[in-house]
Amino acid sequence: MTLPPIRPPLPNDDPRWKLVNATMRRNGYAGHALIETLHSVQDAFGYLDETALRFVAASLDMPLSKVYGVATFYHIFTLKPPGRHTCVVCTGTACYIKGATGLLEGILAHFALRPGETNEDGALSLLTARCVGACGLAPAVVLDGEVLGKQTPENLLAKLEGLVHAS
Amino acid sequence: MHLDDLAELAARHRAEETHEQEIRVCVAASCQSSGSLPVLEALKEACATQGNGRCKVKGVGCMGLCSAGPLVAVAERDAELNSSLLYRNVTPVDAPEILASLQGPPVERLRCPTDQPFFQQQVRIVLERSGLIDPESLPEAIVHGGYSALIQTITEMTPAEVIREVTASGLRGRGGAGYPTGLKWSTVAKMPSAQKYVICNADEGDPGAFMDRAVLESDPHRVLEGMAIAAYAIGASKGYIYVRAEYPLAVARLETAIRAARRAGFLGARVADTPFAFDIDLRLGAGAFVCGEETALMASIEGLRGQPRPRPPYPAESGLWGCPTLINNVETFANIAPIIRKGGAWFAQIGTEGSKGTKVFALAGRIKNTGLIEVPMGITLRAIIEEISGGIPDGKRFKAVQTGGPSGGCIPEQYLDTPVDYDSLKTLGTIMGSGGMIVIDETASMVDVARFFMEFCMSESCGKCIPCRTGTWQMHALLEKIARGAGTDEDLALLEELCEVVRAMSLCGLGQTAPNPVLSTLRYFRHEYEAKLRA
Ligand SMILES: Cc1cc2nc3c(=O)[nH]c(=O)nc-3n(C[C@H](O)[C@H](O)[C@H](O)COP(=O)(O)O)c2cc1C
Ligand code: SF4
Numbered sequence: 163m164t165l166p167p168i169r170p171p172l173p174n175d176d177p178r179w180k181l182v183n184a185t186m187r188r189n190g191y192a193g194h195a196l197i198e199t200l201h202s203v204q205d206a207f208g209y210l211d212e213t214a215l216r217f218v219a220a221s222l223d224m225p226l227s228k229v230y231g232v233a234t235f236y237h238i239f240t241l242k243p244p245g246r247h248t249c250v251v252c253t254g255t256a257c258y259i260k261g262a263t264g265l266l267e268g269i270l271a272h273f274a275l276r277p278g279e280t281n282e283d284g285a286l287s288l289l290t291a292r293c294v295g296a297c298g299l300a301p302a303v304v305l306d307g308e309v310l311g312k313q314t315p316e317n318l319l320a321k322l323e324g325l326v327h328a329s
Numbered sequence: 330m331h332l333d334d335l336a337e338l339a340a341r342h343r344a345e346e347t348h349e350q351e352i353r354v355c356v357a358a359s360c361q362s363s364g365s366l367p368v369l370e371a372l373k374e375a376c377a378t379q380g381n382g383r384c385k386v387k388g389v390g391c392m393g394l395c396s397a398g399p400l401v402a403v404a405e406r407d408a409e410l411n412s413s414l415l416y417r418n419v420t421p422v423d424a425p426e427i428l429a430s431l432q433g434p435p436v437e438r439l440r441c442p443t444d445q446p447f448f449q450q451q452v453r454i455v456l457e458r459s460g461l462i463d464p465e466s467l468p469e470a471i472v473h474g475g476y477s478a479l480i481q482t483i484t485e486m487t488p489a490e491v492i493r494e495v496t497a498s499g500l501r502g503r504g505g506a507g508y509p510t511g512l513k514w515s516t517v518a519k520m521p522s523a524q525k526y527v528i529c530n531a532d533e534g535d536p537g538a539f540m541d542r543a544v545l546e547s548d549p550h551r552v553l554e555g556m557a558i559a560a561y562a563i564g565a566s567k568g569y570i571y572v573r574a575e576y577p578l579a580v581a582r583l584e585t586a587i588r589a590a591r592r593a594g595f596l597g598a599r600v601a602d603t604p605f606a607f608d609i610d611l612r613l614g615a616g617a618f619v620c621g622e623e624t625a626l627m628a629s630i631e632g633l634r635g636q637p638r639p640r641p642p643y644p645a646e647s648g649l650w651g652c653p654t655l656i657n658n659v660e661t662f663a664n665i666a667p668i669i670r671k672g673g674a675w676f677a678q679i680g681t682e683g684s685k686g687t688k689v690f691a692l693a694g695r696i697k698n699t700g701l702i703e704v705p706m707g708i709t710l711r712a713i714i715e716e717i718s719g720g721i722p723d724g725k726r727f728k729a730v731q732t733g734g735p736s737g738g739c740i741p742e743q744y745l746d747t748p749v750d751y752d753s754l755k756t757l758g759t760i761m762g763s764g765g766m767i768v769i770d771e772t773a774s775m776v777d778v779a780r781f782f783m784e785f786c787m788s789e790s791c792g793k794c795i796p797c798r799t800g801t802w803q804m805h806a807l808l809e810k811i812a813r814g815a816g817t818d819e820d821l822a823l824l825e826e827l828c829e830v831v832r833a834m835s836l837c838g839l840g841q842t843a844p845n846p847v848l849s850t851l852r853y854f855r856h857e858y859e860a861k862l863r864a
């Protein structure tokens with residue numbers, strides 16, 4: 163007879179853990195729900211920290227190394243807290259041909275930000291993506307979840323400047 | 330449920346709506362990014378105040394010319410895109426004028442002519458309902474023929490007959506490799522296992538391609554229908570759609586469609602009141618190009634790192650959780666319902682000897698009309714680039730068209746009269762791939778383009794095998810050096826040698842095809858490499 167595994171307590175009373183738990187429960191705490199679970203952690207908290215990785219590993223009854231291995235394999239998962247605003251520059255082929263490099267250079271020159279970095283006061287994170295599927299509007303940028311097409315360094319920098327100052 | 334019942338259901342849905350004219354607003358992702366949702370709202374409002382009750386405003390899927398979005402079509406009910414009045418770059422303030430044009434003359438300043446080659450040269454099978462129906466409405470799909478092929482297969486055909494039709498159609502997989510679909514289905518069907526799976530590969534990792542996204546956002550039910558027919562044919566009861574998380578709208582529309590199909594009995598324990606059981610779940614990708622590779626994709630569904638494994642065994646024999654698994658691309662499944670409705674022989678008449686049917690292409694890069702097209706196989710590259718896409722803007726010259734994504738190659742001007750099919754493209758050293766086409770003009774350096782693709786392959790390599798992991802890194806370093814003007818003849822020779830090693834020694838398709846962009850640019854644009862070499 164196997165005893166039912168003991169589920170770890172929620173790390174703290176942040177209500178967002180309930181969402182994470184719900185995802186795992188819906189999948190019967192099966193190991194194959196790991197990626198789904200990490201998605202729900204990241205949707206809720208914005209990133210995956212050590213507490214979350216440990217909690218997920220204990221809940222799904224698998225080694226932390228495996229959870230860490232999966233979390234670091236996929237590009238979407240991030241172990242660093244994002245800034246208040248995120249700017250994702252598409253660096254897919256269509257956007258590259260239409261000038262994505264110029265957008266990145268503009269952001270580097272103006273905000274001293276490279277892909278994967280967040281600026282010092284935590285206002286803005288810069289990321290890149292491999293095609294967001296809006297290639298007809300290349301070069302495309304996803305700013306706080308909203309896809310903006312046909313960007314130029316000038317209008318993108320102006321928009322970012324506005325966001326960073328407002329926040 | 331029988332076909333008669335479905336027809337009756339369609340007639341009932343149709344009778345519920347009495348409008349004669351429709352204003353269709355594209356609400357697929359690209360047009361939403363150019364602001365189509367406020368346009369939809371404004372038109373609905375204008376219709377409520379100015380309309381005469383005979384007109385309906387609705388959101389529809391992609392109409393193709395995404396770069397001119399938001400697109401709005403004014404049409405008689407059920408009329409095709411080509412016979413509608415099309416408006417481009419519409420803003421909310423245009424709404425009253427568009428409504429007034431229902432009775433009066435068209436709004437000339439917004440007109441987007443549909444008698445141009447972009448629209449006229451297309452043949453729509455996969456996209457037959459895209460831009461016509463509301464993708465969030467199951468009744469609209471049913472009125473336009475949705476699920477009739479599924480009902481027909483499960484009530485009137487044996488699994489063997491279904492496979493025979495698909496084989497007769499000559500359909501080849503649209504995910505890249507072009508494997509014959511009928512053959513794949515019959516292999517899985519023959520496996521003596523109680524548990525089998527159907528997987529729809531909606532990862533679309535190919536940068537510069539958005540065909541699958543458009544199909545999922547515009548007509549999700551046809552993908553569910555294709556998967557259910559496949560499940561019946563091979564004897565599976567469970568399906569997964571692996572869709573990339575970067576496509577939130579496609580995910581949302583799929584969720585809506587799956588729920589509606591379940592409620593209506595097209596999915597679930599007894600599909601359409603027959604003993605056939607089939608249900609579908611979604612799985613979200615997490616941004617890894619290699620997860621489009623079938624064995625990596627299955628590992629990812631199982632919750633593991635998405636790393637490929639050697640084949641054989643092929644998924645048909647041992648796939649998801651060790652069970653026989655059928656895995657096809659979105660567009661492959663989207664072709665199934667029309668093949669069943671109209672017969673394999675009908676489909677086989679379209680296209681060329683070795684490549685039947687149509688292909689959806691995503692046109693992007695340095696061209697006037699960027700967007701989505703569906704054309705018969707065998708059309709020439711020149712027709713696509715010079716006529717359909719409207720040519721190169723700003724008086725620049727065409728240099729190359731890149732097909733097949735990072736595993737493809739670049740085709741120069743002298744081959745533009747080549748017909749587009751699996752075999753001709755292969756002869757040119759590139760591939761059809763999933764259907765991304767990116768046009769490059771004279772301002773680009775082909776060495777930079779090759780370096781760009783190598784950077785992609787290098788950082789997307791899963792790292793499992795050494796030839797790919799370190800080979801792509803070395804190749805990228807060499808290309809970097811050559812692009813900088815610091816390369817030597819030896820560097821170029823080493824680069825060519827590495828192409829061979831990486832191609833021959835890598836475990837999966839990513840590594841095996843990573844050298845293609847280098848090889849094809851070397852083949853046609855060697856002078857650009859040589860010009861960069863230090864004497
Ligand atoms: C690196 C790599 C990436 C791939 N990406 C995709 C993809 O994004 N979508 C897809 O349908 N097939 C992709 N494929 C091909 C699949 O492995 C598989 O052949 C295909 O899904 C089979 O479906 P089909 O027969 O309908 O084409 C990829 C293959 C490789 C090697
Ligand atoms: S060829 Fe590259 S992507 Fe494929 S298994 Fe090897 S390392 Fe991974």
Ligand code: FES
Pocket residue numbers: 252253254255256257258292293294295296297298300301302536537538
């Ligand atoms: S390449 Fe940027 S959206 Fe497709």
Ligand code: FES
Pocket residue numbers: 355356357358359360361390391392393394395398400700701
């Ligand atoms: S997304 Fe609207 S036309 Fe393509």
